[in-house]
Amino acid sequence: xxxxxxxxxxxxxPGSTDRQPAIxxxxxxxxxxxxxxxxxxxxxxxxxxxxxxxxxxxxxxDGPFVESKEYLAGVWVWEVxxxxxxxxxxxxxxxxCDRKIELRPFQ
Amino acid sequence: xxxxxxxxxxxxxxxxxxxxxxLTRRFGDLDxxxxxxxxxxxxxxxxxxxxGVPPNPGAWLTTTANRRAIDRIRRENKRDDRQKEAxxxxxxxxxxxxxxxxxxxxxxxxxxxxxxxxVEARLALTLRMVGGLTxxxxxxxxxxxxxAIGQRITRAKAKIKAARIPYRMPSVDDLPARxxxxxxxxxxxxxxxxxxxxxxxxxxxxxxxxxxIRLTRLIRALLPRDGExxxxxxxxxxxxxxxxxxxxASGELVALDExxxxxxxxxxxxxxxxxVRERLAAAAAGVAPGRYQxxxxxxAVHTSARDIRDTDWSQVLALYDQLVRxxxxxxIALNRAIAVAELDGPEVALAAIDRLEPRLAGYHxxxxxxxxxxxxxxxxxxxxAAYDRAVELAGxxxxxxxxxxxxxxxx
Numbered sequence: 001x002x003x004x005x006x007x008x009x010x011x012x013x014p015g016s017t018d019r020q021p022a023i024x025x026x027x028x029x030x031x032x033x034x035x036x037x038x039x040x041x042x043x044x045x046x047x048x049x050x051x052x053x054x055x056x057x058x059x060x061x062d063g064p065f066v067e068s069k070e071y072l073a074g075v076w077v078w079e080v081x082x083x084x085x086x087x088x089x090x091x092x093x094x095x096x097c098d099r100k101i102e103l104r105p106f107q
Numbered sequence: 108x109x110x111x112x113x114x115x116x117x118x119x120x121x122x123x124x125x126x127x128x129x130l131t132r133r134f135g136d137l138d139x140x141x142x143x144x145x146x147x148x149x150x151x152x153x154x155x156x157x158x159g160v161p162p163n164p165g166a167w168l169t170t171t172a173n174r175r176a177i178d179r180i181r182r183e184n185k186r187d188d189r190q191k192e193a194x195x196x197x198x199x200x201x202x203x204x205x206x207x208x209x210x211x212x213x214x215x216x217x218x219x220x221x222x223x224x225x226v227e228a229r230l231a232l233t234l235r236m237v238g239g240l241t242x243x244x245x246x247x248x249x250x251x252x253x254x255a256i257g258q259r260i261t262r263a264k265a266k267i268k269a270a271r272i273p274y275r276m277p278s279v280d281d282l283p284a285r286x287x288x289x290x291x292x293x294x295x296x297x298x299x300x301x302x303x304x305x306x307x308x309x310x311x312x313x314x315x316x317x318x319x320i321r322l323t324r325l326i327r328a329l330l331p332r333d334g335e336x337x338x339x340x341x342x343x344x345x346x347x348x349x350x351x352x353x354x355x356a357s358g359e360l361v362a363l364d365e366x367x368x369x370x371x372x373x374x375x376x377x378x379x380x381x382x383v384r385e386r387l388a389a390a391a392a393g394v395a396p397g398r399y400q401x402x403x404x405x406x407a408v409h410t411s412a413r414d415i416r417d418t419d420w421s422q423v424l425a426l427y428d429q430l431v432r433x434x435x436x437x438x439i440a441l442n443r444a445i446a447v448a449e450l451d452g453p454e455v456a457l458a459a460i461d462r463l464e465p466r467l468a469g470y471h472x473x474x475x476x477x478x479x480x481x482x483x484x485x486x487x488x489x490x491x492a493a494y495d496r497a498v499e500l501a502g503x504x505x506x507x508x509x510x511x512x513x514x515x516x517x518x
Contacts, residue, residue, distance in 0.1 A: 001271045082273035
């Protein structure tokens with residue numbers, strides 16, 4: 001079962017910026033235990049572009065699709081047997097990243 | 108001859124959770140398990156009247172429900188049911204080890220009370236899947252529209268499926284937290300019954316308190332060594348024992364000091380006291396008690412007194428001190444102050460609870476307690492204002508009546 005693991009940061013109350021070594025160590029463990037599929041930190045939402053080509057002409061707009069206080073700062077994809085395992089890892093991940101985590105299963 | 112309807116009712120109490128749990132394990136789907144179990148019980152009502160009650164009602168119901176589930180899967184015959192078809196090929200599951208902790212019903216309870224579900228969903232799902240209450244019964248109990256309860260249950264089942272909430276025992280590391288999550292759900296059910304809210308509701312909903320006790324007894328049978336399970340059961344029994352004495356003929360709440368203690372249920376009290384003694388022995392052996400055990404012990408002190416004047420308030424206070432260390436919530440501090448009032452006088456207690464005001468301003472027992480202390484101190488005007496506020500905030504009809512009378516008795 002695959003889960004998208006979103007790391008959520010808060011513009012008005014950002015998590016600490018010194019987490020990289022801890023995150024790397026956590027990633028090593030995810031890989032060793034066979035849960036790791038993908039991981040990546042994201043650039044600031046200011047760097048986002050939204051593309052809408054549902055009409056006659058493609059429209060590019062600057063910025064994220066939704067402006068909010070909380071935003072997606074990074075993602076993992078984990079392959080785990082069930083939600084209980086994902087919850088346990090996500091509980092650790094939240095501590096490691098010093099940020100909120102959303103778990104969402106792939107279909 | 109046993110009356111068929113009565114036999115179905117009894118089987119429903121004793122076997123519903125077992126049937127749903129066994130089917131959930133077999134088919135890996137709460138939806139199918141619930142529907143097939145409901146159909147099996149409906150069939151039993153007809154068949155048992157015509158053919159007599161089978162010698163083993165539980166086995167009859169499980170077999171019938173199994174057939175119904177297989178029928179449904181065949182009918183739907185969807186591609187994604189191939190896995191279930193494969194499972195159907197094996198009519199006899201390998202027997203599971205039958206240690207207390209491996210009971211299917213326990214897995215069912217844990218999945219219904221899973222922390223990834225919203226609390227309201229956990230309540231509704233537990234009452235439906237484990238308790239066997241129907242959607243209209245749950246809706247009535249919580250004064251919520253049937254459609255809303257139906258939706259909660261449907262959504263919860265969908266999330267369990269989509270997010271892959273597993274149908275198995277929590278790991279040893281997770282177990283204490285998960286058990287306490289289950290107990291929290293049962294305590295909420297009990298409390299909703301004990302202090303039912305809503306302007307047109309009976310002050311005590313016996314159906315809910317009885318159901319909560321029944322389910323807690325089940326958990327107790329499944330986890331006999333868990334101290335908090337024993338504690339919660341004792342707490343419920345000692346509270347339930349006072350149920351009839353707690354409401355007057357006119358539906359008004361009767362406070363502890365005015366209750367007819369002869370009307371308390373001696374049998375429930377004896378059972379509750381036995382459980383508390385069991386936990387006291389464990390505590391003496393060095394097992395630190397959790398909050399339910401301490402709350403049960405407090406209730407044991409109250410129910411040991413033949414008269415309110417015989418209450419061992421210093422014992423009550425010592426237990427609250429222990430509880431405050433575990434749970435520093437302002438509600439515990441408020442209840443502790445009631446014992447303080449008995450030992451050190453209302454003035455000391457009032458000073459203690461006034462400090463809680465910022466956190467309890469919207470909590471009616473805070474104002475009711477304050478009103479009572481002010482009344483005892485002869486400060487009628489302030490007491491009246493506090494009673495007014497308590498009446499305004501109280502949701503329970505019996506409490507509202509009680510508080511109104513106490514206010515109107517002020518000189």
